[in-house]
Amino acid sequence: MIRNTITKSALLATGLMLSVQSLAEPSAEALGYTCAGCHGTNGASTGNAIPSLAGLSEGYLIGAMNAYRDDERSSTIMGRIAKGYTEEQIESMASFFAAQPVHSNINQKYDATKARAGAKLHDKYCSSCHTAGGTDPEDDAGLLSGNSKLFMKYTLADFHDGSRDMPKRMKKKMKKMLKKDPDALGKLVNYYGSGK
Amino acid sequence: MSKQNRRSFIKTVGLGAAAATAATYTPFAIGGATKKVVVIGGGMGGSVAAKYIRMMDKSVEVTLIEANKDYYTCFASNEVLSGERSLDSIKFGYGGLKGHGINVVHDKVTDINARARKVVTAGGHSFAYDRCIVSPGIDFKYDQIEGYDANVANTSIPHAWKAGPQTQMLRNQLKDMRNGGTVAICPPPNPFRCPPGPYERASQIAHYLKAHKPKSKIIILDPKPKFSKMGLFTGGWERHYGYKTDNSMIEWHGTPKGSDDNVLTSIDVKTKTATTGFSEVKADVLNVIPAQKAGKIAFTAGLTNESGWCPVRGDTFESTIHKNIHVIGDSAIQSPLPKSGYAANSEGKVCAAAVVALLNGESAPDPTYVNTCYSVIAPGDGISVAMVYGFKDGKIIKIKGSGGLTPGKFDAKLREREQYYGYSWFKNITHDTFG
Numbered sequence: 058m059i060r061n062t063i064t065k066s067a068l069l070a071t072g073l074m075l076s077v078q079s080l081a082e083p084s085a086e087a088l089g090y091t092c093a094g095c096h097g098t099n100g101a102s103t104g105n106a107i108p109s110l111a112g113l114s115e116g117y118l119i120g121a122m123n124a125y126r127d128d129e130r131s132s133t134i135m136g137r138i139a140k141g142y143t144e145e146q147i148e149s150m151a152s153f154f155a156a157q158p159v160h161s162n163i164n165q166k167y168d169a170t171k172a173r174a175g176a177k178l179h180d181k182y183c184s185s186c187h188t189a190g191g192t193d194p195e196d197d198a199g200l201l202s203g204n205s206k207l208f209m210k211y212t213l214a215d216f217h218d219g220s221r222d223m224p225k226r227m228k229k230k231m232k233k234m235l236k237k238d239p240d241a242l243g244k245l246v247n248y249y250g251s252g253k
Numbered sequence: 254m255s256k257q258n259r260r261s262f263i264k265t266v267g268l269g270a271a272a273a274t275a276a277t278y279t280p281f282a283i284g285g286a287t288k289k290v291v292v293i294g295g296g297m298g299g300s301v302a303a304k305y306i307r308m309m310d311k312s313v314e315v316t317l318i319e320a321n322k323d324y325y326t327c328f329a330s331n332e333v334l335s336g337e338r339s340l341d342s343i344k345f346g347y348g349g350l351k352g353h354g355i356n357v358v359h360d361k362v363t364d365i366n367a368r369a370r371k372v373v374t375a376g377g378h379s380f381a382y383d384r385c386i387v388s389p390g391i392d393f394k395y396d397q398i399e400g401y402d403a404n405v406a407n408t409s410i411p412h413a414w415k416a417g418p419q420t421q422m423l424r425n426q427l428k429d430m431r432n433g434g435t436v437a438i439c440p441p442p443n444p445f446r447c448p449p450g451p452y453e454r455a456s457q458i459a460h461y462l463k464a465h466k467p468k469s470k471i472i473i474l475d476p477k478p479k480f481s482k483m484g485l486f487t488g489g490w491e492r493h494y495g496y497k498t499d500n501s502m503i504e505w506h507g508t509p510k511g512s513d514d515n516v517l518t519s520i521d522v523k524t525k526t527a528t529t530g531f532s533e534v535k536a537d538v539l540n541v542i543p544a545q546k547a548g549k550i551a552f553t554a555g556l557t558n559e560s561g562w563c564p565v566r567g568d569t570f571e572s573t574i575h576k577n578i579h580v581i582g583d584s585a586i587q588s589p590l591p592k593s594g595y596a597a598n599s600e601g602k603v604c605a606a607a608v609v610a611l612l613n614g615e616s617a618p619d620p621t622y623v624n625t626c627y628s629v630i631a632p633g634d635g636i637s638v639a640m641v642y643g644f645k646d647g648k649i650i651k652i653k654g655s656g657g658l659t660p661g662k663f664d665a666k667l668r669e670r671e672q673y674y675g676y677s678w679f680k681n682i683t684h685d686t687f688g
Contacts, residue, residue: 083621083643090305090602091623094595094682095674103684104677106670133659133671134625134639141623141641141655207673 089153101160106207112159114194118151131220161203163252175248178241182234206250213242288313288612291372291382293362295319298582298597299388301686305605307353316356325416328594333420335457345687365554367575384608388582389548391446399519412542426538433468434537439517440475445545446583446592448481453628459494459502460631473505476516489630547584562586567649569607569617579604596624620644627675635672
């Protein structure tokens with residue numbers, strides 16, 4: 058399939074406008090492949106801290122990369138990486154990852170009791186926006202269930218302490234949830250890490 | 254003409270004569286039935302190139318020739334020295350690559366016949382190729398240090414700069430050392446594999462000594478005036494290991510430009526004494542990391558220039574000396590990309606895409622590259638360096654505004670995350686390469 062895409066874009070490039078070559082525009086695959094050393098082959102992460110990118114929506118991926126590039130989303134390394142790409146390149150690599158099947162990392166350790174409680178919390182407070190356990194790309198959000206557990210922990214912590222902005226509705230729901238259950242975030246993290 | 258150059262020259266002329274007869278039956282790929290690639294070296298560069306060629310085009314026959322049955326990653330091997338991980342945790346086999354339909358051959362390549370497009374092995378086999386990818390990693394310039402050679406490195410004073418048995422030997426020596434002993438580390442001059450490596454090594458050994466042998470010292474005898482991630486490392490050493498105090502566990506002795514102060518000139522194996530231009534240091538554990546050059550086969554095949562490394566085109570990694578042979582990873586002159594595992598991964602993919610395109614009669618696609626590299630100074634204190642690279646006017650360039658280091662100001666939350674991102678990096682890059 059990848060082979061076909063390469064051939065197709067090569068045909069388009071030669072057929073439509075030869076001058077495109079001089080612009081040195083790497084293909085979507087070439088851009089996506091450079092991310093794999095950290096994010097896993099085709100964006101399917103096998104580690105428990107770096108998130109998977111495979112199968113996420115283009116809109117979400119473009120938004121995330123732009124936010125990193127413009128220092129609007131806190132990060133360790135992604136702010137430094139995202140500044141290396143043009144708008145077109147970000148769109149191009151987003152199309153590559155969006156075309157991959159959603160990956161669930163099911164090999165992580167988790168607390169089964171907490172995970173069960175987390176599943177209930179998710180259904181009650183999160184599922185109206187994050188459908189199918191947060192695995193449906195149509196939601197235009199990051200992967201929740203099956204994503205790297207530590208990444209989910211860091212992300213929720215950042216939303217909670219204000220390092221990262223939350224949509225109004227999410228803020229309201231999180232406040233309500235934590236009022237009822239102060240350990241809710243830990244339970245959600247175990248649910249998401251379980252990949253169930 | 255240097256000795257090395259003359260040898261390569263004769264070699265090439267010799268190959269030319271052999272090629273005159275060979276050329277008649279060498280398979281020609283474009284328009285032909287077969288597309289054969291031989292990859293030499295199953296490390297970070299060669300393995301990922303072999304795998305990605307098969308991912309991009311299943312019609313290409315790929316043979317990977319590697320002498321060893323297992324590969325030990327150089328990155329993360331410093332954590333074996335501190336006891337934070339086992340040697341087994343950095344060991345990878347070739348089962349995954351076989352699963353991609355790659356013909357993995359455990360043999361040693363003795364020569365590449367560039368004209369006849371053939372690779373010859375010590376096992377007496379010959380492999381024809383349309384394109385050959387050479388990724389042999391590094392070799393050592395033992396002759397620059399009196400008293401040091403490969404045998405000494407294998408038996409008593411390990412460099413441990415190719416992970417494996419020497420890593421375990423160095424670990425054992427640290428375990429056996431008395432409390433109050435001296436560990437001397439002699440890093441190599443530039444350019445060398447894994448620029449932050451010697452300093453992460455000092456950090457990891459200090460982490461072990463602090464917990465188990467707190468009266469001990471680490472002395473770094475460095476032939477350079479500065480080193481990779483220097484501010485981040487020395488900041489970490491201040492935080493964890495008393496650096497800049499009278500009681501510092503780590504002492505770093507650099508060498509100003511033009512001086513020979515801490516340039517290692519000789520060692521005494523029996524007393525583990527290192528002699529530099531300025532001093533003598535008697536160590537309990539001595540770790541000499543010699544100056545480096547391209548892997549041996551790169552010299553045998555005449556792929557190196559006077560620098561001791563292999564000149565290549567930055568967009569295809571094809572040798573500028575021999576057509577149809579590509580060199581990737583530490584052996585290649587790939588600056589501004591560093592000699593790192595992640596750079597080799599990126600180069601392997603760029604090279605794979607170029608090889609597939611060229612075998613199919615297309616022009617090589619536009620390349621893009623990334624380097625990302627993590628070091629752990631102490632538990633909870635991870636740091637990184639990253640950069641995005643492009644290709645412009647025939648050269649690999651750093652993309653302006655991108656990349657750089659972990660911020661110098663210590664932030665416990667971010668440093669802990671960097672450590673765990675580093676561990677995930679390890680999992681994903683090894684799976685991307687061998688899985």
